[in-house]
Amino acid sequence: MMSSDEAADSCCASCGIAECDSTKLKKCTACYLVRYCSVKCQREHRPQHKKACKKRAAELHDEKLFRQPESSHFGDCPICLIPLSLDRSRRNMLNCCSNIVCDGCSYANDLRQLEERLESTCPFCRQSTSDTNEEAELRQMKRVQVNDPVAIREFGLARYYEQDYTHAFENLTKAVELGDVTAHFTLSSMYRAGQGVAENKKKEIYHLEQASIGGHFKARHNLGVEEFQNGRIDRAVKHWIIAATTGDDASLDVIKRGYGQGFVGKEDYAAALRAHQAAVNETKSPQREAARVAEQNGEMSALDPWK
Structure with missing residues (x-):
């Protein structure tokens, strides 16, 4: 026996006709709460459905908006498969294939080519580099x-x-x-x-x-600022925690100040600190550390005359 919800879902919310081979029902694409047999029925039922539809649509939107992304929009380096750093100086855009690779893989590729006296090529697609x-x-x-x-x-x-x-x-x-x-x-x-x-x-x-x-961590941070300015503190903090969890320093800094001012709880602050550090640690590797040291020592320019 069908439940009342299942029975309602099998009938048009406006005229009540049941779904069958000759009558196919389509869900309201805004809320997915009810089904209709035609556009005409959907329009006629709109006055009764509007309030519940808007409420559920807003809930679905927030579920999607506040879902923690697996990583920042940069994703992983396509060579070493380690998450790319949020620091722009620690990654390289390749104009030949439109890939973004980490400085560690770029540096390792430059070293290999220098040691083996090879032609300078892209670390990913192996095309000759632009002169x-x-x-x-x-x-x-x-x-x-x-x-x-x-x-x-x-x-x-x-x-x-x-x-x-x-x-x-x-x-x-x-x-x-x-x-x-x-x-x-x-x-x-x-x-x-x-x-x-x-x-x-x-x-x-x-x-x-x-x-x-x-x-996009900067977009997330800016949304937090927007919500904060509009007095929606809880929503702002959610955005900043998500951004900090991807490794964003600016959002973590706001959370720290928020904890000091009392609008961020101790548990949220501690969780954000741990998640931020974990995200930063995930972007580290021996190759990337070698590239950072080489840059500090001025060794990069010897490998690449365009730097």
Whole structure:
């Protein structure tokens, strides 16, 4: 025997017709609570369903928004498979294949090529490295032409930093359509500052949320600031804890100050500290430490004349 919930789920919420071979019911795509036999029935039932629909849709949205990502949006180095550092100086963007590799793998590759007197090649795809900026740009454009989201995003970012906001917006929007998280974050900044587009708070928050769901730690931190400024302290703290758990120093610093000021609990503070340290430790390796030491000692320039 079906439960009352199962019985309700097998009938149209508006007219009550049961599902059968000739009648297929579709769930409300906003809340997934009820089913309808037609668009007409869905529209007619909207007044009765609207309140419960909005409440459940908001709950589903928050479940997705506050889910802890497995890692930051950078993911793992494709060579050593260790999580990439959030520190920009500790990773390298490869224009030939649009991969991002850690400084440890880049350094190990440079050493190997020097010791074996090999031609300088990409540590991932093994293409010859670009000798000039012009050649690097040509390679990037080839990646753009095959709809590589990373290359399109990087091209858009280059236009953004040149303050060519029209072409920046065009390319970043295309990168977003292809699923790029960093493009979402940059578009949020453009909507906030009105750079090439009209200022739009709703779209700013939308792109911040999409970037956060994708693991962008700066977007998550900014969402926390936004919630805090609007008086939603609990939501702000949730965002900062998630960002700190991916290794974000700025969010951990806010949590520390929040603990001192009394709006972050002791357990949350302690858990954030442990999770932050664990995330940082996960990005360490002997190769990366060797690269850091070599950079401090000025040895990198001897390996790469372009550095």
